[in-house]
Amino acid sequence: MGTLVEEIFSRKAGREVHAGEILLVDVDTIMSHDNTTPLAIKAFREIGKPIFDKNKIVIHFDHAYPAPNLLAAEAQKKGLDFMKEQGITQFFHQGVCHQVMIEEGFITPGAIVIGADSHSNTYGALGAFGAGFGSTEIGVAWVTGKCWFSVPQTIRIELSGATQPGVFAKDVMIFIAGELGMDGGTYRSIEFGGDYIDRLPIHERIVLSNMSTEIGAKCGLIAADEVTLDYLKVETRAQGTYEQIHPVHPQYEKNIAIDVSTIEPQVACHPDVDNAKALREVEGLAIDEVYIGTCTNARYEDLEIVAGILQGKTVHPHTRVIVTPASAKIYKKALQSGLIEILMDAGCTVTGTGCGACIGRHGGVLAPGERALTTMNRNFIGRMGSPLSEIYLASPASAAAAALTGKITDPRPYLA
Amino acid sequence: MGKAWTFGENMNTDEIIPGRFNITIDPLELAKNVFCEVKPDYAARVKPGDVVVGGQNFGCGSSREHAPVAIKGSQAKCVIAASYARIFFRNAINIGLPILECPAAAADITEGDEIEVDLATGKIHNLTNGHVYQARPLPAFVMKIAEAGGIVNFLKNHDVQELMA
Numbered sequence: 145m146g147t148l149v150e151e152i153f154s155r156k157a158g159r160e161v162h163a164g165e166i167l168l169v170d171v172d173t174i175m176s177h178d179n180t181t182p183l184a185i186k187a188f189r190e191i192g193k194p195i196f197d198k199n200k201i202v203i204h205f206d207h208a209y210p211a212p213n214l215l216a217a218e219a220q221k222k223g224l225d226f227m228k229e230q231g232i233t234q235f236f237h238q239g240v241c242h243q244v245m246i247e248e249g250f251i252t253p254g255a256i257v258i259g260a261d262s263h264s265n266t267y268g269a270l271g272a273f274g275a276g277f278g279s280t281e282i283g284v285a286w287v288t289g290k291c292w293f294s295v296p297q298t299i300r301i302e303l304s305g306a307t308q309p310g311v312f313a314k315d316v317m318i319f320i321a322g323e324l325g326m327d328g329g330t331y332r333s334i335e336f337g338g339d340y341i342d343r344l345p346i347h348e349r350i351v352l353s354n355m356s357t358e359i360g361a362k363c364g365l366i367a368a369d370e371v372t373l374d375y376l377k378v379e380t381r382a383q384g385t386y387e388q389i390h391p392v393h394p395q396y397e398k399n400i401a402i403d404v405s406t407i408e409p410q411v412a413c414h415p416d417v418d419n420a421k422a423l424r425e426v427e428g429l430a431i432d433e434v435y436i437g438t439c440t441n442a443r444y445e446d447l448e449i450v451a452g453i454l455q456g457k458t459v460h461p462h463t464r465v466i467v468t469p470a471s472a473k474i475y476k477k478a479l480q481s482g483l484i485e486i487l488m489d490a491g492c493t494v495t496g497t498g499c500g501a502c503i504g505r506h507g508g509v510l511a512p513g514e515r516a517l518t519t520m521n522r523n524f525i526g527r528m529g530s531p532l533s534e535i536y537l538a539s540p541a542s543a544a545a546a547a548l549t550g551k552i553t554d555p556r557p558y559l560a
Numbered sequence: 561m562g563k564a565w566t567f568g569e570n571m572n573t574d575e576i577i578p579g580r581f582n583i584t585i586d587p588l589e590l591a592k593n594v595f596c597e598v599k600p601d602y603a604a605r606v607k608p609g610d611v612v613v614g615g616q617n618f619g620c621g622s623s624r625e626h627a628p629v630a631i632k633g634s635q636a637k638c639v640i641a642a643s644y645a646r647i648f649f650r651n652a653i654n655i656g657l658p659i660l661e662c663p664a665a666a667a668d669i670t671e672g673d674e675i676e677v678d679l680a681t682g683k684i685h686n687l688t689n690g691h692v693y694q695a696r697p698l699p700a701f702v703m704k705i706a707e708a709g710g711i712v713n714f715l716k717n718h719d720v721q722e723l724m725a
Contacts, residue, residue: 327570330646
């Protein structure tokens with residue numbers, strides 16, 4: 145009996161657990177990447193005990209890969225040397241860690257996955273518990289195979305209705321961030337449900353779970369259903385049989401109901417994710433860079449929307465338009481289907497996979513005074529480079545419309 | 561005793577230490593740029609024993625441990641905030657940066673106040689205005705980690721099961 149997060153932890157604990165309990169439980173998978181692995185290695189060395197089970201460990205190089213400078217190169221060499229030394233073979237550099245984790249089948253309903261990355265909440269879209277942790281805890285989990293958790297209270301967000309044309313999960317999530325605020329979900333499990341969710345494909349559900357981080361949530365869960373199980377079978381290497389865990393007589397701390405049919409295209413304005421506005425309120429604001437990428441919105445379907453808008457057209461001459469597919473699998477599919485050619489013909493710079501410009505170290509760094517419209521999940525000051533630059537967040541469709549006009553533009557007329 | 565450095569609400573990890581500096585894990589290197597965008601004089605002028613004071617949701621944003629490591633590297637004695645973002649809270653405890661949650665202190669302390677903190681009791685004394693604040697006590701197992709100076713030190717001498725014992 146309990147909320148989705150209580151049900152997941154009850155299965156792990158082998159007894160019924162409730163919010164507020166502190167548990168020490170076995171984790172299924174421990175994820176880290178090039179940015180966070182070095183500190184995990186440091187903690188691991190200091191503890192001085194062996195790895196508990198190397199098959200639980202997955203390491204990605206995605207934040208700055210291939211290395212854009214000497215320091216990054218040195219950090220990655222250190223990571224690779226460690227993996228060789230310890231016999232860790234689950235090593236990936238085929239895209240943003242969270243997307244590759246899903247593709248490679250590490251994310252399954254009911255799994256507990258801890259990641260040294262704040263957007264590990266992404267895994268909630270498939271009914272897994274995913275949460276972000278610091279590197280030290282990752283090094284600790286390498287040694288113990290365990291992690292302590294305080295079972296969180298749950299805020300249920302019931303989403304009903306159908307979105308208007310040109311409105312996507314990204315718009316819905318920016319709207320939610322605006323309503324709840326950046327600390328609206330702190331320490332909480334956010335449980336997304338309702339008939340909107342029931343009909344929502346996984347690539348869109350991922351956007352909601354991914355950005356639950358932006359309202360401070362510990363996790364952003366969506367109960368696994370037939371849509372989830374079909375996706376796992378078709379799109380990932382997870383080929384087992386999985387239980388559809390659902391909330392059972394849940395006691396929610398708070399219930400929020402939103403009719404998504406009332407939401408219009410949204411933009412999270414500089415410099416906070418909860419600075420959400422209807423796109424029309426900021427329409428016309430000049431954009432120097434459009435960045436379509438990241439663990440939030442660079443999946444095949446996102447690229448398809450962008451290519452649909454840009455096909456046969458040319459991007460604004462003074463706007464850099466950068467497209468970074470989330471994974472090699474997505475890149476390859478987009479290459480084979482002709483999407484990449486459409487994007488390149490329109491004047492986009494298509495880069496290799498990974499986190500790209502989102503972390504401000506390579507692949508589209510912003511100069512002082514520049515403004516970007518991106519499909520990213522956060523827009524903090526200085527994130528993409530200069531602290532004197534500005535970041536606005538929106539859907540891939542809104543990003544594509546801005547790419548054409550060089551300013552924030554309603555995407556709906558372009559989505560014929 | 562130390563001087564208070566005050567910061568606003570929702571201090572995010574990029575404001576504590578921007579991503580472009582996270583190419584090192586050296587606390588002293590990171591400390592050179594800590595708070596560089598929101599308080600550019602902090603890194604050069606902070607003294608051992610000073611305290612960082614924040615508002616609600618301190619440390620929100622990325623999971624980067626570089627943020628508490630950078631603050632610890634700056635020799636600040638502790639952080640006092642009205643509340644913390646989840647990952648920052650865990651990270652600070654895990655790396656041994658003392659953090660106190662105290663909305664009254666966070667609201668009352670102003671930049672430059674002389675502050676005395678007793679980490680063991682959670683008592684915070686503002687010598688400038690004479691006010692005394694009591695921080696919320698931390699759960700027992702969190703105290704075990706904090707007293708060991710961080711989770712790594714704890715595990716050197718204990719089994720992980722002892723955390724919950």
